Amino acid sequence: MKSKVMEFKHCVVEGTAYEAGKQLGNMLKDDKTFITAMTSPFMGGSKISKHQLTRVMDLYDKFCPGTNDEITGFADAIGANAEDVVYYFAFLQNRLSNCSHIVLTPSISENSQIYLGRNYDFHWNEKPLLIESRIKGQYNQIGFGCQVFGRFDGMNEHGLCITTSAGVINPEYTEEGFVFPVVVRAILNNCKTVKEAIELFDSMQIADYRNFIIADRYGDAALIEVAASKRALKMAGNTENDKYLFSTNHYNIPSMKELGYPIVKHSIVRHNAIKACIEASLPKISKAELKKILSTTMPEGVCCHHYEDGMGTLWSLVFDPMQMEVDICFGSPNINQWKTFNLNNPTGVKKYSAMLPNESATPDFWKPVSNS
Structure with missing residues (x-):
């Protein structure tokens, strides 16, 4: 029987949304494959448009305040642009489970x-x-x-x-x-x-x-x-x-x-x-x-x-x-x-x-x- 050992991480963060995002970025930035996936267009598609980005950011502010700051903190920690973070595709995309x-x-x-x-x-x-x-x-x-x-x-x-x-x-x-x-x-x-x-x-x-x-x-x-x-x-x-x-x-x-x-x-x-x-x-x-x-x-x-x-x-x-x-x-x-x-x-x-x-x-x- 084929088997595999999987690693799980338990990350604990606190502070402002920006600080929490930055802490997560620092905790995860050494995993280059993961960071690439988190900063690439979803499923190999096109980059999100400026219009759609603004729309999603406004919706996050309405329903999930702090998300944009958390993403910015994460992006700053890993040296990426916040608008490239894949979570901004979550108004349209899906993940099967x-x-x-x-x-x-x-x-x-x-x-x-x-x-x-x-x-x-x-x-x-x-x-x-x-x-x-x-x-x-x-x-x-x-x-x-x-x-x-x-x-x-x-x-x-x-x-x-x-x-x-x-x-x-x-x-x-x-x-x-x-x-x-x-x-x-x-x-x-x-x-x-x-x-x-x-x-x-x-x-x-x-x-x-x-x-x-x-x-x-x-x-x-x-x-x-x-x-x-x-x-x-x-x-x-x-x-x-x-x-x-x-x-x-x-x-x-x-x-x-x-x-x-x-x-x-x-x-x-x-x-x-x-x-x-x-x-x-x-x-x-x-x-x-x-x-x-x-x-x-x-x-x-x-x-x-x-x-x-x-x-x-x-x-x-x-x-x-x-x-x-x-x-x-x-x-x-x-x-x-x-x-x-x-x-x-x-x-x-x-x-x-x-x-x-x-x-x-x-x-x-x-x-x-x-x-x-």
Whole structure:
């Protein structure tokens, strides 16, 4: 079996947005390949136009204040022009990810806690960054960075947590709007509760095809399925009939299913595994049982080792907003150990390594299937 050791960096920054960006630049500038990728047009395209740059900067100031200063600090540290930083393409571009995520509300979880867990699955050529920030004017937060300034997921100082997964594999983009890393960062920066997050979400123009799960320390949770301007909401929690939510890489809310977007087999397999595991564990589910779902390989669980095929688990996490902790496993949780993090780590960089065991996917792994 082919395997690879992957390095993960945990970067902790604080101060003004400019200072935090400069700290990140200094932490990352020695990785020339990474810096080239972060300062080149997205996907080998053309440079962003002055008109579009101004437009995106204005939108960042509106929804994610401090982003432009953070980018400027980063650019100054690495000796680049701020307008060349790839994150300015995040109003139009997309980043594929094949993920599973689950939220358990207090009424069905052991110890009456709320837990939001997820696996992030992709190719092993990634360079994952766990970023913890204490930036003036923003809520303190921890989560995995996407293009440094965006987030794949995260939890802030008020216990507001968010995770995402692709709703459609390789969609065709036909509308303008933000893609998920900006949406996630804006919510972490500005929102204390699921209600506030939904209000901010509704005000944002989104081009992405994405599933979002949001949870707060008060026991409320929401699944938002988005196909550009089309979106649907499902709630769970204290006053809702649903006590848990989960998502993989397709839509399940009836109004979104009706849109008829293609679905791949592995998404259905993971969806069915999550449902079966939760229903078998009711009426009460522990954090350990949630981790077991994330750690068990398909088809019984959702962990994947198909790294060279673009579907290997790079990290897993379980947010515990009532305790203000997140348990993280770097690499496959089937063979690597979990570690606990909070929001009080000292500034600087700490490195972790994890083993990624590659296995070839079966020929029908990416096969289109129906969602009946």
